[in-house]
Amino acid sequence: MVIVYRSNTGFTQEYAAMLGRAAQMKVLPLAGAAGKVSEPVFYMGPLMAGHISGIDQAVKAFAVQGVCGVGMSPASQQVLETLAKANYVPGAPIFYLQGGWAPKKVGWLKRRMVNMVTRSTREALQDKGSRRTPEENRYLDFLLHGGSYVAFENLEAIRDWMKNV
Ligand SMILES: Cc1cc2nc3c(=O)[nH]c(=O)nc-3n(C[C@H](O)[C@H](O)[C@H](O)COP(=O)(O)O)c2cc1C
Structure with missing residues (x-):
């Protein structure tokens, strides 16, 4: 699996890089990645009004196996459920990470x-x-x-899921 991400202010990029190092996966920005990736993709993008930025492009261009939205609100079951409804990708689990606000x-x-x-x-x-x-x-x-809530511990659920894919 390869990690593809979009990031406007850097928080998603930080998480993607951290996850890539921990899971020993290649990490690529969405811009320019289309056509260069044949492996399955874990897509990470910042939340914009409830929508995971770049998800539509990612689903068109790659075999997306998992998705992660990075927003500013604290993680909760309710945030995750709302996110899953608005950003449904067939067969791909969805994750949420609290990033930052710049x-x-x-x-x-x-x-x-x-x-x-x-x-x-x-x-x-x-x-x-x-x-x-x-x-x-x-x-x-x-x-x-503004500030950052980016933390390695937050990646636990994603790392657990990745071990079994
Ligand atoms: C126009 C706009 C809309 C946003 N909408 C949401 C949102 O719906 N939910 C949320 O949790 N965060 C929202 N945010 C906050 C960003 O998702 C958050 O700052 C994120 O960490 C940015 O990631 P990035 O640094 O990778 O771009 C929004 C930010 C902007 C600028």
Whole structure:
């Protein structure tokens, strides 16, 4: 299997490189990979309004065996279920990883779109004031200023799945 990815601000690329090193797989960016890959593909792409960026191109160009969306919200069963519904690939399991948020690396319109979506969460956290847990403090700072939740441990489910493919 080969890892093919797309990344706008670098978080998906970081995960793809980490996974490639750990699983000893070749890692290729989606741009320019079409026609160069004959092996099955594990596709990784950033989430954009619930859609895994590049997934349609990947499914057209390769034999996609597994898919991973990288977003900014914390991983949960609900996030995964919503993701699976909107990004169905027949016969391929879907995974979710929390990446990061880089407001300075995206254009103003995209920054505004994200800020609109995260507004109620930010306000709810701000209203909690000193009752916020350390984890909530970290997440509020992340939503306001950006940051990264990329961590090798998050790859466990994908690595387990890869061992049995
Ligand atoms: C326009 C836009 C829409 C986004 N939509 C979502 C989303 O629906 N869900 C989510 O969890 N993250 C969303 N994000 C956050 C990115 O998916 C997140 O920052 C991701 O880590 C980016 O990966 P990359 O650095 O590989 O591009 C969005 C970001 C932008 C700029």
